[in-house]
Amino acid sequence: MADDIRILRSLFEAALPDGKFAANLPNRPRGRTIVLGAGKASARMAQAFEAAWPHPCEGVVVTRYGHSAPTRRIKVVEASHPVPDQAGVDAAERILELASGAGPGDLVVCLISGGASALLSLPASGITLADKQSITKALLKSGAPIHEMNKVRKSLFRIKGGRLALAAAPARVVTYVISDVPGDDPAGIGSGPSIPEPQDADEVFTILDRYGIEIPAPVRDVIVENCRHHQDAERDLRILATPMMVLTAAERKARELGLGTLVLGDVIEGEAREVAKVLAGLARSVIDHGVPVRKPCVLLSGGETTVTVRGNGRGGRNAEFLLALHLALSDFSNVAAIACDTDGIDGIEDNAGAWFDHGSPSTVAALDASAFLANNDAYGYFSRLNQLVMTGPTLTNVNDFRAILIR
Secondary structure, three states: OHHHHHHHHHHHHHHOOOOOOOOOOOOOOOOOEEEEEEOOOHHHHHHHHHHHOOOOOEEEEEEEOOOOOOOOOEEEEEEOOOOOOHHHHHHHHHHHHHHHOOOOOOEEEEEEEOOHHHHOOOEOOOOOHHHHHHHHHHHHHHOOOHHHHHHHHHHHEOOOOOHHHHHHOOOEEEEEEEOOOHHHOOOOHHHOOOOOOOOOHHHHHHHHHHOOOOOOHHHHHHHHHHHHOOOOOOOOEEEEEOHHHHHHHHHHHHHHOOOEEEEOOOOOOEEHHHHHHHHHHHHHHHHHHOOOOOOOEEEEEOOOEEOOOOOOOOOOHHHHHHHHHHHHOOOOOOEEEEEEEOOOOOOOOOOOEEEEOOOOHHHHHOOOHHHHHHOOOHHHHHHHOOOEEOOOOOOOOOOEEEEEEEO
């Protein structure tokens, strides 16, 4: 029903953080303030930092194509995501150069959000951009969870795994993050360019072997060497937004609308269609037994599912989740749902996600939903129903948002 979809859209919109820095600012340094950043939200973060920082600053941030925002002093560069390109390499080189030029009286402000792993793409010596692109494409199709993908990425770069912070020493480094990873591990957000941590080459090879991703022997040698050297550095980490903050904001909005709520957590991972089956089972329990929450209510969840691509279709993890959920709950007319990526782009398509209700059964019956799911073509399915969510880039990134409304 139209009212249900308006409610679901309002929950999604309420969940998007404003990214303001407020009073969460460091002291003014004796020297320069150098702002460096990467991620889908980095341009908006740079814009917000400029608005909050009353002193001179300079710097460069790199964001995804189409995700820019106007700034006055901090240069915004656009590059490719999720597969890196030369623009990202050039931006990373400039960012590393600025960090390396920082002095003991300078302040380096790092603005990191999800997507930085692909955007800040400066391969380690001996690894080509083509190598990195090939490995990234294989990982994206493999169904590997984000934390495993980031472990591999760190081993391939000159700037990930805290190497940006190490390059900036002895300058003071303050890192602001918008988290898009389950558990909000700062070393996992954008592969932690300003968060030094040990790296294990054997663990990287285990991940690659698990998904059948072959790499040339010279690349293996570079990974071993790149993981060999590690130094600690002080962390000054400040979190602007997290997936749980998103769910809390949506929960607050739902209660204002008179709905019961159940927050299932922000760390739900797994194959998108399998996660959908579990949440469909929970929805059935609510409908049949009023357990664990009574209707009318909304079930809220975050995290990052994965899709193992076997078909030739289109559709990101949120649309795939929603199509599988739609199939599992096809017998019920009192359920509506939405699933979106908070950055406004679900996978590599132009939609944030999709929604469904059961208000047009004749249209739905004309489509073979199972065939679309088998072909990983959730985009095509919801496009035919005119049920894609189109927001354009939201200039933030706090992982996925899912809401199931039960009447």
